[in-house]
Amino acid sequence: MHVTAVVFDIGNVLIDWQPERHYDAVIGADRRRALFNAIDLHDMNNDIDKGADFHARVAEEAARHPAWHAEVMMWHDDWLKLAGPPIPRSVRLLRALRAKGVPCLALSNFGIGTFEIAEAEWPFLAEFDQRFISGHMALVKPDPRIYAAVEEESGHAPGGLLFADDRAENVAAAQARGWQTHLFDGPDGFAARLVDDGILSMAEAA
Structure with a gap:
């Protein structure tokens, strides 16, 4: 899909x-x-x-x-x-996707207070189209309910979501709901995935 x-x-x-x-x-x-x-x-x-x-x-x-x-x-x-520092190529990929008009969502296990600190330090965390932060939801990955909330509130069908996470159990939970997934082990691999899927060009993913 x-x-x-x-x-x-x-x-x-x-x-x-x-x-x-x-x-x-x-x-x-x-x-x-x-x-x-x-x-x-x-x-x-x-x-x-x-x-x-x-x-x-x-x-x-x-x-x-x-x-x-x-x-x-x-x-x-x-x-x-x-926490930190930022992973520069990942931030570039986020911005390249948004520049191309691809909706970008955040789904993260993050506390309310800690996310406030992080957003003040790294303003790119405000650049998502929607953010799903566990502390505000009182749910954490890999609870299936947090993925269901993303689907419901974003309006995206599960099969249309491509999810990048570094933890295998979080990726598996998303796969179980029909999401497309990428087990993140570095920005280079994720960039290659975005190119392979035709979402970004090689130049855009650089």
Whole structure:
């Protein structure tokens, strides 16, 4: 089926999301491994992506683990160093698609507070035709209901949506609904997919 809209994940598709990298730089890899073994910070972040208050949820986790209080609070206080930088070619692809008149949607597991910080830092996050941000929806990928909400609110048939995401389980959930998908492992591969599908020319995808 002809692609009627391209759907972008954000973390690790348009901006880097590698929190461990920042922790390694600040506290060292050994201490970071001990921290992440002791506390599931990604599970904490999943609560934020579901709509929990950013500061309150991190502070709650820090209070539960006084021996790691400062390190847990880094998740809040250093958030812009945990996320980013942008992935330049991915941003160019977003803009090339929009310049060509291809509707572009965002579908991302992202907290309310964290997305506000990200949008202020990276204004291209405001350039989508529609945005589906999990914190505002109280749903996270790969819950089928979040994909159904995109279909209903965007008006695009499932088969017309081309979805790029770096997590296999999110891609599989979209495929189960009949979406076209691309498991993102870098912008070069996604650019090639857009060219192969006839959505962008090689020059437009450069």
